[in-house]
Each structure stands twice: as C-alpha cells, then as structure tokens.
Amino acid sequence: MVKADIDGSWDVSPTGPFIDSMFPVRHSDINDTYDELVRNRVYDKTSEQWRTLPTHEKAEAEYNAPFVQVAEAIRKAYSSTKYDGIPYRSMWVGRHSVAPKSTDRNASLVRPDVLNFLGMEGDVVKWDSLMNGLDDEFELQAVAAWWLRINVVVDIEPFENEDLLKRVYQLVGYLREALREQLDRRFVPGLLLARRQLAVWVADRSGVFGTHTTFDIHKEPKRFIQVILGCSTLHPERLGWDTTMRLCSNPSAREPKYVYSFHKDVAFETYSSNTYTRHWVIEMPSNEDQNKRELFMTSRVLSLSKAGYMQGRASVVWAAWKVEDLKTPGPHKIFVLKQCWRPAGATREAEMYPDRKEALENHIGRVYSSEDVHVEGVKISTKSFVRCNLKYLPPPKNPILNRNGKREAEVGSFEPYLFITKDSDKLIFESVTAKRPNWRVQTRILLEDYGWPLHQFRDLSELVMVVLNAVQALQFLYLQAMTIQRDISIGNILICLDDSGHSRGCLIDLDHAIKTTDVKPTILTRARAATSPVELKVARLILQIRTDQACTDNAAFVLEFLKDWYFYYEAILKLNPQLAEKDLITPGDLGFLEKVRKLSHLSLAPADDPQVSEIPDYSTQSFSFSATLPFASPEVLTERRTFTHQKQSKITLRGSIHDIIHDLEALFWCVTYICVTHEGPGGRRRTELQPDYIEEHPDANKDLCRINYYFFSSKDQTELAHNKSMLFQYNEYESHVITQFHPYFEPLKGLMKQWWRILLTAHEFPIFEAAHDWLITALKEAFKMLKDQAPMIASEESREVDKFRKKDLSDLSFVTSVHDDDDDRPIWDTSMSPSNDASLKGNYKEEVEPSTPTRSPKKSRTSHGPGLRTTGQMVADIDDYDPFQNSA
Secondary structure (H helix, E strand, O other), X not given: OHHHHHOOOEEEEOHHHHHHHHOOOOHXXXXXXXXXXXXXXXXXXXXXXXXXXXXXXXXXXXXXXXHHHHHHHHHHHOOHHHHHHOOOOEEEEEOOOOOOOOOOOOOOOOOOOEEEEXXXXXXXXXXXXXXXXXXXXXXXXXXXXXXXXXXXXXXXXXXXXXXXXXXXXXXXXXXXXXXXXXXXXXXXXXXXXXXXXXXXXXXXXXXXXXXXXXXXXXXXXXXXXXXXXXXXHOOHHHHOEOOOEEEEOOOOOOOOOEEOOOOOOOOHHHHOOOHHHOOEXXXXXXXXXXXXXXXXXXXXXEEOOXXXXXXXXXXXEEEEEEHHHHHOXXXXXXXXXXXXXXXXXXXXXXXXXXXXXXHHHOOEOOEEEEEEOEEOOEEOEHHHHHOOOOOOOOOOOOOOEOOOOOEOOEOOOOOOOEEEEEEOOEEEEEEOOOOOOOOEEEEEEEEOOOEEEHHHOOOHHHHHHHHHHHHHHHHHHXXXXXXXXXXXXXXXXXXXXXXXXXXXXXXXXXXXOEEOOOEEEOHHHHHHHHOOHHHHHHHHHHHHHHHOOEEOHHHHHHHHXXXXXXXXXXXXXXXXXXXXXXXXXXXXXXXOOOOOOOOOOOOOOOOOOOOOOEEEOOOOOOOOOOOOHHHOOHHHHHOOOOOOOOOOOOOOOOOOOOOHHHHHHHHHHHHHHHHHHEOOHHHOEOHHHOHHHHHHOOOOOHHHHHHHXXXXXXXXXXXXXXXXXXXXXXXXXXXXXXXXXXXXXXXXXXXXXXXXXXXXXXXHOOOOOOHHHHHHHHHHHHHHHHHHHOOOOOOHHHHHHHHHHHHXXXXXXXXXXXXOOOOOOOOOOHHHOOOOOOOOOOOOOOOOOOOOEOOOOOOOOOOOOOOOOEOOOOOOOHHHOOOXXXXX
C-alpha cells in the first residue's frame, strides 16, 4: 500500500540543510543541552559515545530502551523554564510490544518500536491502564485516541545486513497511518536508526521527503540533539500540526470549550469518540465579507477514505454547522466542509462553481465560502511551508547494477524509486525518479447543499429526476460556464431536499474540473462558411432523391459539409425513428446545435454576426486525465478514440481529449452500475453479489458476476478500458449488460438503451453535438412515464428511505440550544455514526464487500481478455476511488 500510495514520489535533500530547516532549534539551546548531557555523563565526549546506546550489532530489544533513555535525557536537559511557552508536552516511549492495533484493516500488523508521545509525565502508564480496562465496544475509540497522541515515529534496525529498504517502507507505513488518523496533521516526521546511523523522513501530501545521507549519532551528538529537541520542543506547526483546527468535546454545553488536539491539557475523554463523530472547530471566511471570519463545527465525517494519502489530494469531507447558529434553537442549517491538498498549479475548486443563484437554478452545489489555508499570512503549501523550499536532489545519472539488478555496495533492496548505498559508514538514499514533486496547497471549501449519493434514491422516478438534473447541470457548465466536471461518480451526484421537502439533484465536486477560454464554431457555422450556393442545391437534391424528404437551408449546409452523410443519417435515424416521417428536416433533427449563444467576448467574429455560433474548445488544453475508474470512458482510460475512422465530415479529428461526452458516459456507467449491482431503493446491494450468497451458490449467476467484474470491479485500468471499448465496437450493451439488470430496474431498460445509442453515435460520429438535448428529452419522457405509473401508496422500501433520511437529518441536528438546561444527551452521541444497516449505507460513500474467488466462466465475445478471476465486488469506497491521484 505504501508503494502504491507513493508511486515514485520519493525525494531527498542534502542532510545538513534538511535538518536545519525541518528542526530549527537555536544553536545556544543545542550547546546548552549538550553541556548538560556531558556533565550528567549521558554523553562521553572523549570516546564520542552515548553511554547507554550500543555501538555494535545487538538484538532489537536491546536498542529500544537505551534509545528512549537517551532521547528522554536530551528532552529533560532542555531548560525547564523554556517549556512554559510550549502548548504541548511529549515524551519518548518504547511501544514495540504494547502499542494498540490500527483502526485501518490494511495497516501493518507490526507496531512502532519507539515514538514521541504527546502527554504529561505518567500519562503513558495511565493510558495503558485505561486501554487494558476497556471492553471491545470501546476498543476502537481507544485506538483512534491513541493514534492522535503520536507526535513522531521511530523505527530501529540494529543489523546492517537486514533489508533496510523494507524498514523504510515500514516507517513510512506508520507515518501514513498517523496522517490517516490525525485529521489535523499536515505532515509527520519519522526517524530511522540503522545501528549508529540516523536518517530523517517526512511524509506530507507530495510524497515522502528525507535526508540524502544518514549521520552517526555518536560522532555527531549535537546534530542528534537538534533532531530530538526539534521533535520535543518545536512549535506544533513545525511538527505538522494544524493550528487552524480545534476539538470540541461538549458542543451542547452553554459555553463550549475548544482545544487543540495536541494541547497538554487534553484528556482521553476529550476525543474518545470515533473519527467520524469527532467535532472539529474550523474558521472559514464569511460569505458576506471575505475579510471576516466565522466558526464552523463539524458534525460528522462524510468521506474519509483519502485522508491517509501521502501523494494526492487527501480529501476529507464533513457535515458542519455554523457555530453562531448553535446559539439558537435548531434545527440548524447543514453545511458541507471539504478539505483537500490541491496541486499548486491547479485552479481552486470554488472558482469552477457559478454564483449561488445560478448554481441553485442549474442543479449545482452552492459555494458559501472557500480559501487556501494561511497561517499569519503564509500560504500552507508542501513546497514552502512543509519542505521550506529545500532543494531536492536529482536521480543518479548512471546507476551501476550487478546481475541481480542491484547497485554495487548496496545494503538495501533495489526498487524502481529508491536506492540505498553505503559510503564508508554512512548510508546514502537516492531517489530514482526524475519528475518534479507535485507541490500541493491546503484548501477548504464550504458548500450549502447537503444530500445523499445517487444510489440512495427513494424510487425510480426520483432516480431519473436526479440524473436529469445532473445532465442539466453538466449542460449549463459546458455551454455557459465553459467547464467540464471530469470526475462523475455516484458520490458526486447528490439527492438533496429543497425547503418544501421535495427532492432535487445536485452536482458537486469540481476539484478536477477544467475551464477553458477557447471556443470553436459549431458544425453549422463551419458548414455555412464552407458551402457554396451550387453545393447547397446539390445537397438538397441528393437528400430528396435518397430519402424523399426536404430540408431547410441550414440542414442542407450541414449535409454538404459531411462526407458520406448517409451513414450519419442512418445513425441518427436509429436514435430518432420519427425522423423518417418528417417533411422538412432541420439541423436539430440531425443532432446539430442551432441556437447557441455566441461567446462574443472571447470571439474574433463580430458580435452582431448572426451566422456565428460557438461552443467551448478543449483540444488546445494541456491537462492530465481524471476519472473514477469504474465509471470512466475507455477513451479517457486509454487517451485513444474508440472509433478511428474519419469519414463523417471534412473535419480532421485529433486524438481523444476529455470532452463533455465523457462526462455523460461516466454518468451512464453510474446508472448502469446501480441497475446491475443493486436491488432497489436506499443503496441495497444485490443479494446475488453478496459474498455469502456466492459462497453458497458458486455456480450461480456467472453472467452477472462476469458483467460486474468486466465493467466495474476490475482494478486493472487496461482491462476495464479494453472491455468497455469492445462493448462499443461490437455494440453489445443491450445483449450483454441490460440483460443483467435487477428486475426492479426493468422500467429503465428503454431509457438505458436510448442513452447507449446516444453515446454510441457520439463516439462513432464526434460531430454529433446535441447529446445533452437528446438525453434530456429521453430522461424527461422516462420521468413522466414513471410518475404516471407510480402507485398511490409508497412502497415499503421507499418508506424505509424516508425513515433513514429523517433520522439522518435528525442526528445531524442533535445539538440543542445552549439555553436548554434539560438536555441530557451524552456529549458523544454514538448514534451519529454512519449506518451499519446493509440496506442504508452512510453518506457520500458505499461500504462494499471484499471479493471472493470463484471459477472462471466461459468467456463471451465481450471480454476479449482474461477470464473471470474474481466475483469482482466493487473496490472499497468506490465513490471515493481515485486511480488518477498522481495526475490530479
């Protein structure tokens, strides 16, 4: 997992500057501490040795306790009067045998050898006693609280011949877990002691950053003192703590108290709830005046799966209240607060959203406020704030490899991203990757729209209505805001309630969106410019002969513009059979845009020219691809067109670019996924795809399992792209996929067939411009049909969804007025945890079952690749899955 997360983002810097920048301890403090340690005979400057630390190879257990003893001696030698200005206390402890298990099921089972632990003298013993006395019900709460106390991690390797690279990965795994649990942590330092040699590593959101070489802690005692004092006494921000976030353990109290999680007065009870329900207080700009600040308190986590990313956006999403609102009786307005580390060169997400009025009218999330996080006027970025603008060293030019693929004199293992070599007594770390670090900026955005993900629909009519609203939102963004969303997934299409309690769809998450200022003329505009009067007459005549139909001048312009236009006409006829009955064909009947506003402020054409219509042009944009893997178009996954012939027009087509049709296709795969893998409203997973059912019936539903795996659950990007591409090329969606819909979704088959044909036409004939309009028409017709056929009394499943939503909103509004002295609810309300009900999952994410092996069924023509290897249950947290995190 560490290798997959880092993905080559290892960087090293010259050791001296690294330590001076990351641990800026005063030289006078270092010298005073050194003198005190010499006087106390902790360090022998004559023999250049820490007295209790082994200098030769010993068993690991013989290193841990002496290291802790020396580190504690260094900490205690620091002037006690200088501790008064430090808001936290920490101590060095050995935890190899007693540290709690991680709450992350994928975390390493090995525990940190040594760590710097936040707390006052004696707190470790108290915490051990407390945790030993807890029953299973509170064990996870205790583990989560324990990880919040970890300040710095140490890993000790006493033997020089051991696989040192493995220990580096192990150390980084601990740092990853700390980032995952400590939501108020920007980066985490870690120390690696290889017998006498110490290296320092820091995990942030741009990867892992470390010292180029180790240094001998015995021969360079002052540098060792600098590192230990830095970890023990520096300002919390210099150790990665986020001072813009505070904890609140008593939100319903008359006078709530806010405290930093690292503060010396924090007790176990202060944050003993689980990560999802811990209350954070965060400042955000006011909506009315960006210079004014408002406090917001988080209610619960909505999305957490990316929190531990060391190389990515590390997005965390909370439901939140405005603190000022909590002073009055509820229910209180629910906001959605999102924090992420966006690429430094990327546009802030908030700038992609329209203003609040336009957003509401066009089914898009409304931004209340947003900001790049600053501390005392300094922007928080991995380049300047975390890594202090330190130089990162380039990879070795000519690494010398032996026959085993290792560098000569290497003491660690060879890996594609990191070399470990030995020069004299020092170890040298060299990054192999030549790419520049992806610098990131801490960003927050506050949205006004709270809702439930698409798969938690109430009934079919609501599902279709929300999808319709999503398509309308995409059309507005494309034609009016010149923006494409680029990351459509189930979790990005919300079901919200308006003030009257009616459902509405809402498109969110524009952090991967792309906006352009480039425009291109519509096909009709190009056709007008390229067609002569003689050619216009010929086109009208040929249409009359071939179809016995007439057309408008504009339609004749377009037909003349096309090569072999009858192929295109036949494709449109499949989409709209009524076309054959029309007496007069217009460009709109053929799938071309007619009435598109001209972006005159961006165009070179005269503003009053009625012959010019324009649409956004993304072909000149330079950007990396982005998508949620199970819902991505094969053209996005491969960056190649599914159909390569260019016989349909006089336009030379370039390679595939992420365009609006790919967002409509991603939405199509979202709905298809729901129809295939769910069995009704509220997010209920299909029984036939449950692991227990498959284990009991190993030979059943092979076609369903194959479709689920081939198009959604495979984690192989190439395999998914190939299967979807073949589905288009052989036009097998109706024969292979629709047949596997759960019976509940039978009424949607007609809609999905039409949607498939629209996509097929758009991919085969990229000149087809009216995909939005045609899809909106199909969705409106389906919605009307479902509403007309809806029973008078809601089904039991729909009533269950209503009950879930009511409870969910009630839980989010549990804080009572501060004037209500009769409130006897517990401070930590465990009922606010995400639902464990298999039929009604928590917000913004869908819990899924692990894959279960089964036999490979007979392959169909759709596969064109490996047989079914697993039942292919969805990858964990499908709605948060980000396979393109490196490029994002």
